[in-house]
Amino acid sequence: MPSNTKRVEKVEKPATADLISSIQESIRRHARYSLGKLWNDLSRRELFNAVALSVRDRLVDQMLETEERYRKDAPKRINYLSIEFLIGQSLGNHLHNLGIRDLYRQALSNFGADLEAVEECEEDAALGNGGLGRLAACFLDSFATLGIPACGYGINYEYGLFKQEIDDGYQIEKADNWLAQSTPWEIPRPDEACLVPVYGRIEHGVDRKGVYNPMWMDWKVLIGIPHDMLISGYGSRTVSLLRLYAARSSRDFDMQIFNDGDYFKAVEQKIASETISKLLYPSDAIVVGKELRLVQEYFLVACAMRDIVRRFEQDHGGFQDFSAKVALQLNDTHPALAVAELMRILVDEKELEWEEAWTITQATLGYTNHTLAPEALEKWPVPLFESVLPRHLQIIYEINRRLLDRVSVTYPGDVERIRRMSIIEESAPPKQVRMASLAMVGSHSINGVSGIHTELVKTSLAPDFFQLFPERFNNKTNGITQRQWLLKANPGLANLISSTIGERWLTDLYGLRDLESHAANAGFQAEFHKVKRSNKEKLARIIRDTARLKVDPDSLFDVQVKRIHAYKRQLLNVMHIIDEYLSLVEDGRQPTVPRTYIFAGKAAPGYWFAKQIIKLIHNVGRVINNDSRASQWIKVAFVPDYRVSLAEKIIPAADLSEQISTAGTEASGTGNMKLALNGAVTIGTLDGANIEILEEVGEDNLFICGLKVAEIRVMREQKSYRPGEYYARNPHVKRVVDSFSSNLFCPHEPDLFAWIPASVLDANDEHFHLADFTPYVEAQEKAGNTFRDRGRWVRMAILNVAGMGKFSSDRTVAEYAREIWGVRGVKGSTLLD
Amino acid sequence: MEIAVDQIGSIAVATVPVDELDASNAGEFKRDIAPVLQANTRLVLDLSRLRFVDSSGLGAMVSCLRQLSAKSGDLKLCGMSKQVRGLFELVRMHRIFDIYGTKEEAIHAFEH
Numbered sequence: 001m002p003s004n005t006k007r008v009e010k011v012e013k014p015a016t017a018d019l020i021s022s023i024q025e026s027i028r029r030h031a032r033y034s035l036g037k038l039w040n041d042l043s044r045r046e047l048f049n050a051v052a053l054s055v056r057d058r059l060v061d062q063m064l065e066t067e068e069r070y071r072k073d074a075p076k077r078i079n080y081l082s083i084e085f086l087i088g089q090s091l092g093n094h095l096h097n098l099g100i101r102d103l104y105r106q107a108l109s110n111f112g113a114d115l116e117a118v119e120e121c122e123e124d125a126a127l128g129n130g131g132l133g134r135l136a137a138c139f140l141d142s143f144a145t146l147g148i149p150a151c152g153y154g155i156n157y158e159y160g161l162f163k164q165e166i167d168d169g170y171q172i173e174k175a176d177n178w179l180a181q182s183t184p185w186e187i188p189r190p191d192e193a194c195l196v197p198v199y200g201r202i203e204h205g206v207d208r209k210g211v212y213n214p215m216w217m218d219w220k221v222l223i224g225i226p227h228d229m230l231i232s233g234y235g236s237r238t239v240s241l242l243r244l245y246a247a248r249s250s251r252d253f254d255m256q257i258f259n260d261g262d263y264f265k266a267v268e269q270k271i272a273s274e275t276i277s278k279l280l281y282p283s284d285a286i287v288v289g290k291e292l293r294l295v296q297e298y299f300l301v302a303c304a305m306r307d308i309v310r311r312f313e314q315d316h317g318g319f320q321d322f323s324a325k326v327a328l329q330l331n332d333t334h335p336a337l338a339v340a341e342l343m344r345i346l347v348d349e350k351e352l353e354w355e356e357a358w359t360i361t362q363a364t365l366g367y368t369n370h371t372l373a374p375e376a377l378e379k380w381p382v383p384l385f386e387s388v389l390p391r392h393l394q395i396i397y398e399i400n401r402r403l404l405d406r407v408s409v410t411y412p413g414d415v416e417r418i419r420r421m422s423i424i425e426e427s428a429p430p431k432q433v434r435m436a437s438l439a440m441v442g443s444h445s446i447n448g449v450s451g452i453h454t455e456l457v458k459t460s461l462a463p464d465f466f467q468l469f470p471e472r473f474n475n476k477t478n479g480i481t482q483r484q485w486l487l488k489a490n491p492g493l494a495n496l497i498s499s500t501i502g503e504r505w506l507t508d509l510y511g512l513r514d515l516e517s518h519a520a521n522a523g524f525q526a527e528f529h530k531v532k533r534s535n536k537e538k539l540a541r542i543i544r545d546t547a548r549l550k551v552d553p554d555s556l557f558d559v560q561v562k563r564i565h566a567y568k569r570q571l572l573n574v575m576h577i578i579d580e581y582l583s584l585v586e587d588g589r590q591p592t593v594p595r596t597y598i599f600a601g602k603a604a605p606g607y608w609f610a611k612q613i614i615k616l617i618h619n620v621g622r623v624i625n626n627d628s629r630a631s632q633w634i635k636v637a638f639v640p641d642y643r644v645s646l647a648e649k650i651i652p653a654a655d656l657s658e659q660i661s662t663a664g665t666e667a668s669g670t671g672n673m674k675l676a677l678n679g680a681v682t683i684g685t686l687d688g689a690n691i692e693i694l695e696e697v698g699e700d701n702l703f704i705c706g707l708k709v710a711e712i713r714v715m716r717e718q719k720s721y722r723p724g725e726y727y728a729r730n731p732h733v734k735r736v737v738d739s740f741s742s743n744l745f746c747p748h749e750p751d752l753f754a755w756i757p758a759s760v761l762d763a764n765d766e767h768f769h770l771a772d773f774t775p776y777v778e779a780q781e782k783a784g785n786t787f788r789d790r791g792r793w794v795r796m797a798i799l800n801v802a803g804m805g806k807f808s809s810d811r812t813v814a815e816y817a818r819e820i821w822g823v824r825g826v827k828g829s830t831l832l833d
Numbered sequence: 834m835e836i837a838v839d840q841i842g843s844i845a846v847a848t849v850p851v852d853e854l855d856a857s858n859a860g861e862f863k864r865d866i867a868p869v870l871q872a873n874t875r876l877v878l879d880l881s882r883l884r885f886v887d888s889s890g891l892g893a894m895v896s897c898l899r900q901l902s903a904k905s906g907d908l909k910l911c912g913m914s915k916q917v918r919g920l921f922e923l924v925r926m927h928r929i930f931d932i933y934g935t936k937e938e939a940i941h942a943f944e945h
Contacts, residue, residue: 195916195919195920195923197888197920197923197924200888207928208928208929208930208931211928213928213929214925215895215925215926216923216924216925217888217891217892218888218892220888221887221888250855250885250887348922348923348925349919349922349923391924
């Protein structure tokens with residue numbers, strides 16, 4: 001164990017022999033009685049399970065204490081609904097948060113085991129695709145740390161995001177059956193199962209009083225079984241819940257059919273029901289028209305709402321107080337059915353009048369928008385929607401009728417506006433239900449996730465809604481938890497920071513500002529550099545083992561790790577690499593500095609472009625890495641199977657953070673924050689949270705390049721983008737573009753990349769590759785020159801870390817709590833006051 | 834299925850004799866309750882044994898109600914578990930049935 005690790009863990013009680021002994025006893029007990037194993041027969045994975053279960057005992061105690069406290073105080077509860085929670089590994093987080101890491105390390109050492117090795121046995125809980133799911137996971141950490149009474153609601157996918165393998169440069173997807181070996185963290189709660197009807201039809205009739213009564217008939221029923229994951233907060237007494245629902249059939253199988261001899265038919269319905277929670281859809285954008293996805297979304301919403309209403313009725317009185325005691329935040333539109341579901345519960349089941357139910361629904365719900373691309377906004381064909389959720393469609397029609405009445409009164413005669421604002425899109429058959437419109441109409445708060453994104457939501461995405469109810473729109477810039485992304489991921493830097501400025505930063509990230517006064521200190525710089533160098537050595541070993549490539553830890557580690565997507569522009573990065581390579585081998589122009597270009601990220605299985613980019617990176621890497629003329633200057637590495645636990649190893653080793661999305665496309669980004677927090681300097685466009693990082697660290701401490709949002713808007717409006725002119729005028733552009741059609745990078749698969757010139761020379765290239773190419777190359781040149789001056793570079797890196805205070809998810813969550821949910825003054829949480 | 838029927842004056846009290854009333858036995862229930870519906874206009878269905886009902890089971894009860902309504906009779910339900918009551922509410926069927934906590938309350942409602 002590194003001796004300096006102890007310095008940041010002062011929250012721990014003294015590592016007394018008694019405590020360590022009781023931990024050892026607890027681990028042994030779980031090995032024997034929970035796992036049914038003799039101690040000497042334990043595999044490392046089983047040892048992990050025994051350790052995790054012993055940690056879980058402590059979490060359960062604190063969770064029960066937390067629940068008891070909430071029951072007594074009856075505080076307002078926050079419910080965070082998200083179709084994804086990208087948790088990753090949990091053991092390390094819990095050990096840090098509970099302040100018992102050293103004790104467990106010692107206990108395991110006494111067994112002859114190594115804590116880090118045991119931690120590595122944990123499967124990532126990959127219940128998410130990327131930013132949206134990871135944001136939800138960071139929020140859970142912050143809720144618990146701040147002591148906010150909160151519960152996350154999601155789906156207990158049996159298969160998480162696919163595992164990525166690479167075969168000849170092509171991505172191969174392998175199923176991620178993360179529950180195959182079971183997880184020690186989940187507590188199943190079959191006694192709290194809930195029933196979820198789906199499908200069927202509406203029978204129009206009257207009730208006993210002669211009032212219209214639409215009855216939902218011929219539905220099928222799913223059963224949702226909650227599985228609780230315990231979420232610890234750093235140094236706090238709070239352990240809260242992430243409640244994940246698994247779908248089960250209402251019957252094991254139809255005994256009648258079974259008795260008639262058709263076993264397979266008998267289990268058919270059971271299998272179909274359980275399919276609902278089988279699989280996480282592997283797209284980071286929108287899943288269009290998939291019936292199973294719509295059922296998944298309703299399954300999540302129905303289970304969550306039933307649980308939330310049950311708890312409210314258990315703790316409180318009439319529904320008039322519902323919004324005073326319950327807040328629901330919708331993480332994007334996937335749970336937007338909550339608007340119709342809460343209305344259905346209040347009107348159909350609790351028999352409230354429509355107006356009262358609507359007031360309660362709006363006051364309870366808040367909606368977070370995560371995307372600007374109109375084509376990425378979730379819509380469902382009305383016939384499909386009606387087949388799956390006939391009663392909810394009726395309710396949505398009524399919500400829409402009332403909305404459009406209001407629009408007509410406010411803007412008389414503006415038929416076009418009515419068409420734009422309708423929740424039901426009528427332009428082309430079949431009609432579509434617009435989920436973002438439903439979420440906006442049904443929520444009292446609509447927030448974007450960075451300053452520029454929120455402005456674009458107001459002005460480009462939903463200007464009509466902004467004009468109708470401007471008071472609902474607000475910004476909540478995303479954040480990340482520093483406990484996971486610095487304390488856990490980068491213990492060397494965490495120790496250095498704590499020993500220099502103390503530990504305040506762990507619960508108040510603004511404390512990192514105190515590093516500014518050390519940024520020019522040669523001794524501190526040397527220590528800082530030493531930590532980075534050590535992290536780079538570790539990553540170099542991972543690259544050697546996974547990508548079969550030897551890289552130099554003294555080279556500049558230029559890192560782009562994120563989903564592979566056109567708007568994130570990995571292609572622009574590759575074009576720069578090719579330019580640098582061809583300048584070296586054809587012009588004899590040496591790069592400014594030896595670099596290792598490091599990529600990692602998954603492509604959605606059905607996204608051809610992204611999969612081609614992965615192949616391109618590998619092929620370019622294969623040519624350059626095998627060219628002796630370039631060997632001391634350029635290396636290109638693609639690290640397979642990007643996931644949270646791998647991010648925790650790559651990010652601390654990065655020198656340069658690639659954040660080069662087309663301006664106006666990245667809602668916020670959080671990878672940019674994680675990398676800067678770990679001392680990487682950003683090269684990026686003025687997009688998403690990059691703009692706020694610039695504001696916090698100062699323009700001298702990052703490399704900004706490329707078109708701005710307003711410039712792109714003008715070019716689009718005036719159709720003035722002419723990529724052919726860049727190609728004709730700039731020989732570097734021409735050489736790079738031509739290299740794709742020359743088969744230089746695909747000698748064995750001719751024309752494999754011939755689509756790229758056609759794409760980037762198209763005036764309709766949505767991502768303006770050629771316009772941004774030269775500014776990007778110049779910024780890279782500047783970055784390389786700066787890196788050669790180690791003192792200057794390290795100072796920049798330190799100032800990046802120092803400027804990251806704003807980007808803690810503690811700050812983000814505290815803003816949601818104060819300004820959207822109306823939660824204040826939870827004991828010990830100064831951020832909330 | 835064997836449906837036990839108590840006759841209390843002009844009121845028939847039938848007990849649904851299963852834990853689950855669903856697609857696998859709703860047809861059987863309809864067949865076996867048919868003579869009771871033919872012979873009576875005032876029926877109390879005691880659901881106290883029932884733990885789960887699906888849309889077929891609910892449909893069977895709606896069918897009972899309609900047959901009785903067609904001859905100016907009525908059906909009252911009693912003894913619902915919380916879960917079964919929840920399902921009635923979920924699909925708004927609690928609004929078309931007269932629902933009571935106990936058998937005695939349901940009989941009393943018929944008598945007054």
